[in-house]
Amino acid sequence: MGWRGILGFEYGIVQAPLGPDISGPELVAAVANAGGLGLLRAPDWEAPDHVRRLIRNTRTLTDKPFGIGVVLAFPHKENIKAILDEKVAVLQVSWGECPKDLVLEAQQAGVKIVPQVGSFEEARKAADAGVDAIIVQGREAGGHVIGQDGLISLLPRVVDLVGGRIPVIAAGGIVDERGCVAALALGAQGVCLGTRFLATRESYAHPTYKLKLVEHDKTEYTDVFGRARWPGAPQRVLKTPFFMDWRTLPSHENEANQPVIGRSTIHCMEKEIRRFAGTVPNVTTTGDIESMAMYAGEGVGLIKEILPAGEVVKRLVEGTQLLIQQQFHGEKL
Numbered sequence: 264m265g266w267r268g269i270l271g272f273e274y275g276i277v278q279a280p281l282g283p284d285i286s287g288p289e290l291v292a293a294v295a296n297a298g299g300l301g302l303l304r305a306p307d308w309e310a311p312d313h314v315r316r317l318i319r320n321t322r323t324l325t326d327k328p329f330g331i332g333v334v335l336a337f338p339h340k341e342n343i344k345a346i347l348d349e350k351v352a353v354l355q356v357s358w359g360e361c362p363k364d365l366v367l368e369a370q371q372a373g374v375k376i377v378p379q380v381g382s383f384e385e386a387r388k389a390a391d392a393g394v395d396a397i398i399v400q401g402r403e404a405g406g407h408v409i410g411q412d413g414l415i416s417l418l419p420r421v422v423d424l425v426g427g428r429i430p431v432i433a434a435g436g437i438v439d440e441r442g443c444v445a446a447l448a449l450g451a452q453g454v455c456l457g458t459r460f461l462a463t464r465e466s467y468a469h470p471t472y473k474l475k476l477v478e479h480d481k482t483e484y485t486d487v488f489g490r491a492r493w494p495g496a497p498q499r500v501l502k503t504p505f506f507m508d509w510r511t512l513p514s515h516e517n518e519a520n521q522p523v524i525g526r527s528t529i530h531c532m533e534k535e536i537r538r539f540a541g542t543v544p545n546v547t548t549t550g551d552i553e554s555m556a557m558y559a560g561e562g563v564g565l566i567k568e569i570l571p572a573g574e575v576v577k578r579l580v581e582g583t584q585l586l587i588q589q590q591f592h593g594e595k596l
């Protein structure tokens with residue numbers, strides 16, 4: 264048991280796409296240079312020229328392969344066309360059905376397609392559509408959470424379903440080598456980490472947000488943020504003082520009629536941030552940062568420092584190999 268690499272990458276370590284624009288070229292290139300799969304994040308609106316720029320900027324920082332994530336719940340056709348034209352290594356998709364047509368189109372363009380799913384049924388549909396790998400997201404995950412199942416029960420069911428034909432990648436609550444070994448033991452061939460890569464030097468998260476990831480150790484599954492823009496998309500957030508004050512927000516309230524609490528430039532667009540918006544603060548954000556959404560997975564309590572992303576990959580690889588050797592080799596069960 265150990266790393267065999269997936270999808271042509273050296274290691275089975277995936278840096279999740281971090282919306283709306285937190286996983287940019289610097290983060291993705293740092294992960295790629297360390298032998299992992301880094302994923303950019305396409306905008307939630309059609310902006311094919313911007314998508315091309317993101318990909319080309321990343322290529323100036325690495326000659327290794329990388330990928331990009333697209334949220335299918337938002338307009339995306341032109342963005343996907345640009346992604347396939349640019350022939351990135353991997354197209355990650357989430358929050359929407361991944362139809363056979365799209366799978367074929369991607370594969371014909373030489374791009375591997377990898378949906379993130381949150382249920383057994385979604386995994387079955389993805390496998391039937393012929394995808395190249397499946398990311399299984401457990402309810403422990405940070406950011407928007409697609410399903411209700413915990414990783415420890417859902418992951419082996421999906422592994423059994425695909426029977427070794429498709430690599431399965433575990434996402435949700437994994438932060439260090441112990442999480443990696445647990446995922447491998449459950450049958451995954453790779454791990455996908457969001458919160459750990461959010462708390463790196465290269466991520467575009469606002470410095471205050473990064474600090475909170477180190478300071479706080481509790482999260483909650485909620486739907487308080489972004490109800491108007493993206494209804495029916497619950498999320499896991501840090502239990503910040505702001506969130507604790509508003510966690511029982513009445514269901515008829517949403518960000519649409521709330522005061523503007525800040526501003527951000529997101530994928531080169533100026534945006535107003537209203538209270539309860541689902542947009543996490545990035546490096547450009549000004550205003551009341553402490554009152555903005557801060558997504559994080561259940562493993563956040565294990566994050567003690569902001570690290571370079573390449574160091575995160577290195578520690579995961581070395582730590583996992585060492586842990587397997589020390590704890591499991593030669594042991595008689």
Ligand SMILES: Cc1cc2nc3c(=O)[nH]c(=O)nc-3n(C[C@H](O)[C@H](O)[C@H](O)COP(=O)(O)O)c2cc1C
Binds near residue numbers: 334
């Ligand atoms: C700030 C943040 C933004 C995220 N944005 C996206 C996204 O745009 N698309 C997506 O498929 N998943 C997104 N996710 C979820 C990740 O893909 C992944 O499932 C999750 O981070 C795994 O759990 P972890 O954070 O505990 O590692 C996001 C997660 C975080 C923390």
